[in-house]
Amino acid sequence: MTIASMTGFGRSEGTGDGFTWAWEARSVNGRGLDVRLRYPPGNDAIEPALHEAAAKRLTRGNVSATLTIDRRVSGGNVRLNEAILTDVLKAADRAAEICGGKRPDTAALLTIKGVLEQSDTSESADARAVREKLLIAGFERALDRLLDSRRAEGLRLNAVLSDQVAEIERLTAAVRASPSRSVDAILARVKEQIARLVDADNGFDKDRLHQEAILVATRADVEEELARLDAHVAGARDILKEPGAVGRKLDFLAQEFNREANTLCSKANAVDVTRLGLALKTVIDQLREQVQNVE
Secondary structure, X not given: OOOOEOOEEEEEEEEEOOEEEEEEEEEEOOOOEEEEEEOOOOOHHHHHHHHHHHHHHOOOEEEEEEXXXXXXXXXXXXXXXXXXXXXXXXXXXXXXXXXXXXXXXXHHHHOOEOOXXXXXXXXXXXXXXXHHHHHHHHHHHXXXXXXHHXXXXXXXXXXXXXXXXXXXXXXXXXXXXXXXXXXXXXXXXXXXXXXXXXXXXXXXXXXXXXXXXXXXXXXHOOHHHHHHHXXXXXHHHHHXXXXXXXXXXXXXXXXXXXXXXXXXXXXXXXXXXXXXXXXXXXXXXXXXXXXXXXX
């Protein structure tokens, strides 16, 4: 099992007794789970079941789901709204007078909104229960397809994140192998710094020289930062193999990566280490951006 993205889409559709329906569910990244539902009037009773179905399947993401219902109008349930038809005929006659045309034929008049209406038909309790069960099941299917979409996107995300973690590992190893971290290189920088101080300070304060030498040597030691970066690389790879919602874990780890890279850059006193540290920060920023979409 791999990580899941918070971005996805799912749709389901079907027919009921006298109507067709369709659910569309979309999700994007979010700190928690936020489900927003849109449905035609008269379906409020199913909302608690819809939220329950979403909570069982999802843990994070902003989800919006829309239900559309088209009712099939049968001949026995249609009535003519004579008041509206009368108004339409008057308007048609007046338009014919102004434009010099003919009144529209009857078929055209019947297509005008409101001329034909569906007669009110009461829905029995049993029919309502069947309809609600059908719509809830349809919503669950849309959510399942949304999940499939999020998992497919998660596979792509996993590959991207794995590549970024591998690049962090490579750059960490490059810093560790840098010639500027050798004992001879560190001693050379210490001597250079001491020489500058001696030239700049006629008083030749031995204590200050000692402190500066210690500071240069300490700043050259980034082994702790490198060791923690290695540990975070191993941790990231373990998390990417975990089932379930791991987005918050990865987000925390990305912050730790960034902390170590910042410290490394601040301690760097060689051009090549600074360059590698900045490259590390760039990759880590890219990692943090991708992690925001992991469930």
